[in-house]
Amino acid sequence: MNSDPALAIGDMQRLLHNMIRVxxxxxxxxxxxxKPALVRVSLGELVTDWRxxxxxxxxxxxxxxxxxxxxQATVLSPSGDxxxxxxxxxxxxxxxPAPSNDPNKTITKYPDGAVIEYDHAAHALLAMLPGGGTAKLVAPGSVTIDSPQVTMTG
Structure with missing residues (x-):
């Protein structure tokens, strides 16, 4: 902080402004x-260091x-630094935007178009892959499919 009161107030305002930034x-x-994964964030004209x-x-x-x-991200600096x-x-x-506004669904959409969706109200799980996609299930023990009806198409 600066010893000049006017500059010290400016320093405090800057630190306060930097506590929470979007x-x-x-x-x-x-x-x-x-080596941890890090990001740099654009805050208007300013770009943060690796954080x-x-x-x-x-x-x-x-x-x-x-x-x-x-x-979009939030930058938290409890000290303002x-x-x-x-x-x-x-x-x-x-x-x-969010992939849905349905409060009953948890959805993950991937950049290639793949979607994993669970609807807890309907008790329904959906895994959808884009054209050319593959799926693999690895189990060193066994795999059990327990259902009154199984439909396989090809």
């Missing part, structure tokens, strides 16, 4: 062995679903 993913570093982003899970259960360039910020990804926007 921007878009500028670039993604997918990391590697021993960590929140993944859905990172404990005993882990997930890998890296953000994409152009995805963007150099110490973390990024929360996954904000829907006009350009990247």
């Amino acid at each position: 921007g878009t993913i500028h670039s993604v570093d997918h990391g590697g062995p021993g 960590p982003y929140h993944e859905a899970r990172a404990g005993g259960t882990t997930t890998w679903n890296p953000p994409t360039v152009g995805e 963007l150099g110490a910020a973390v990024v929360i990804v996954g904000l829907n926007s006009t350009g990247k």
Whole structure:
């Protein structure tokens, strides 16, 4: 902070302004062995340094679903210092809307057109692959299909 009161107020305003910012993913570093995945976020004219982003899970259960360039994100810097910020990804926007507005469905859509959808009201699971897609189920023990009716088409 600056010792001049007017400049100190300006510094405090800047830090306060930087505590929570919304921007878009500028670039993604997918990391590697021993190196975390990081993102840079565009905040208007400013582009952050490489910062960590929140993944859905990172404990005993882990997930890998890296953000994409152009995805809207929230930058959180509790101290107001963007150099110490973390990024929360996954904000829907006009350009990247949610795949549904049905509260009964959980849907994941992939860039190639594949869709995994579960409708908990209808108890229905849908896995849809694009043309040329393949599916593989690996089970070192056994596979059981327990249904009163199984339909296979080809």
